[in-house]
Amino acid sequence: MQFKTTIDVPHSSFEISHAHKGMAIGSCFTTNIGNRLQAAKFPIMVNPLGTVYNPVSIAQTIDLLLGEISFDEQQIFFANDVWQSYYLHTSFSSVEKQDVLLAFNDVRNLFLEKYQNIDYLILTLGTAWIYELKETGQIVNNCHKTPASQFNRRKLSVEECVAVLEKAIARLRKQNSKLQVIFTVSPIRHWKDGAHENQVSKSTLFLAIDELQKTMENIGYFPAYELLMDDLRDYRFYDEDMLHPSATAVEYIWEKFSVTYFSKQTIELISQIGSIHKAMEHRPFNAQSLSYKTFLQTNLTNCEKLTTEHPELDFSEEIAFFTSQMVHFS
DSSP: OOOSOOOOOOOOSSOOOTTSOEEEEESHHHHHHHHHHHHTTOOEEESTTOOOOSHHHHHHHHHHHHTSSOOSGGGOEEETTEEEOTTSOGGGOBSSHHHHHHHHHHHHHHIIIIITTOSEEEEEEOOSEEEEETTTOOBOSOOTTOOGGGEEEEEOOHHHHHHHHHHHHHHHTTTOTTOEEEEEEOOOOOGGGOHHHHHHHHHHHHHHHHHHHHHSSSEEEOOHHHIIIIIIOSGGGBOTTSSSBOHHHHHHHHHHHHHHHOOHHHHHHHHHHHHHHHHHTOOOSOTTSHHHHHHHHHHHHHHHHHHHHOTTSOOHHHHHHHHHHHGGGO
8 A cells, every 4th residue: 555655856967966056046945955955075166156036036046147237335324233235145254244245255256266167056946035125126135134114025926037037047157058957845844924825825836847858958856845835744843843854855855865866876975975074073982992992993094095086176174183182002
């Protein structure tokens, strides 16, 4: 007897490897997947200007990095005792105005130096609802707890979503015409929008992605939304707020993502890296024991071996850690 709906995700014709540079932009679900890629030593930028949820904010993030939207002191304002910008996440906010500008420039310079010619782009759309600043008409990426009375709230149309994302992708493809784009729709429900409005919003996003797949090349879709809503479909796979996926659910979706976009060799390499990181977290009962010395030496040898086999990956931090632990046996 079958007691669940199992979604079979086919293996992608485009495989992500450690040789590919990537960028992930979108909702906090993007951060979940992106952080796992970073931990596995994939060269990828994850929400460089902070978490964003709607298609316009995603496109504005891309345009800010490319310089299509200029960013200077005019985009920074003082409120709630800090300087901040409607384009940036609160992590960029500071008591010093110049610090906001410097933090943005640091991120943009990193993008221009290392990630301008990315091979793949993961975009996770969270909502079609946007907030327009009444005073200027600017669609904000972050409201920064500004009173709701200062915004117009409206839902993007399918056509608006398609147009803004199409232009942003085209700009990135000027750097790499073969850029692969992987869309997902966040399974996290925007409950403040209301149950019905959340569904209408998600439907708008699905229709927009479907249209982009018809009009542009190398546009893929990963069913993160369906995996949580249909495959798992149980509140035990949600966090305490009953809106965000639990750690188990994120792990399940990550496993599906892995078999979809990674080769067997890449999955094996990820496993080896994970084992080394787990070893770094190990706390021995007796730090002076011969068994612990053997444990450290084995992992140090594994790091050196991976460095030789994969010179594009940096294991200096791991090697330094195990070497520092070995001094106790000198």
